[in-house]
Amino acid sequence: MNVFDIIGPVMIGPSSSHTAGAARIGKTAAMLLTAPVAKADILFHGSFAKTYKGHGTDKAIVGGILKMDPWDPGIRTSLETAEEKGIIVSFHTGTLDNAHPNTALVTLTDCNGNTISVQGSSVGGGNIVITQINGMEVYFTGQNTTLIVMHQDVPGTIAQVTGLVAAGNANINNFRLNRQEKGGVAIMTIEMDSDFDETLTAKIQELPYVHNTILLKLS
Numbered sequence: 001m002n003v004f005d006i007i008g009p010v011m012i013g014p015s016s017s018h019t020a021g022a023a024r025i026g027k028t029a030a031m032l033l034t035a036p037v038a039k040a041d042i043l044f045h046g047s048f049a050k051t052y053k054g055h056g057t058d059k060a061i062v063g064g065i066l067k068m069d070p071w072d073p074g075i076r077t078s079l080e081t082a083e084e085k086g087i088i089v090s091f092h093t094g095t096l097d098n099a100h101p102n103t104a105l106v107t108l109t110d111c112n113g114n115t116i117s118v119q120g121s122s123v124g125g126g127n128i129v130i131t132q133i134n135g136m137e138v139y140f141t142g143q144n145t146t147l148i149v150m151h152q153d154v155p156g157t158i159a160q161v162t163g164l165v166a167a168g169n170a171n172i173n174n175f176r177l178n179r180q181e182k183g184g185v186a187i188m189t190i191e192m193d194s195d196f197d198e199t200l201t202a203k204i205q206e207l208p209y210v211h212n213t214i215l216l217k218l219s
């Protein structure tokens with residue numbers, strides 16, 4: 001544990017869990033969408049559901065969806081900004097199975113009609129864990145450069161992707177593969193403790209059986 005885990009991050013208050021973490025969940029979801037957001041449907045679970053208005057979690061998560069950092073003063077007026085941009089935002093409360101008390105399920109639709117659903121939890125000190133993408137289990141924190149590869153579960157795909165990561169001299173500190181079924185859609189999450197050349201991201205995208213490749217570099 002470092003000192004920032006104790007005193008919390010630089011942020012627009014009042015709560016690192018309910019605002020800074022929420023902003024990071026929203027920003028992660030937005031970065032996973034490849035075109036501008038047109039619609040945001042947000043479900044709050046647990047403590048988020050009970051206190052989201054009083055703690056500004058609604059403003060924080062929408063600020064994140066607008067790609068604001070937790071310390072951006074614009075978070076205070078994020079709901080108005082989203083409306084000005086024509087983004088339709090709706091909030092709901094509900095219960096998610098086996099979820100952390102500070103959890104949100106964010107479903108975003110872009111201007112082309114593409115949709116992505118991201119479930120994330122704010123686990124304290126502004127830190128987050130992303131646990132689902134499009135209903136598939138994943139696990140990453142956003143604290144490291146993270147490569148997310150959505151692909152068909154075909155032999156050789158993992159080797160091709162990790163070969164390109166190695167070619168970029170990136171050191172993998174966490175690798176997870178999740179799939180719906182053998183041969184079906186799968187998601188690789190590759191966390192690295194170094195930067196990653198974005199030109200290699202484009203090469204991964206060109207590989208056979210790769211559907212989508214996203215490089216996350218969160219603040």
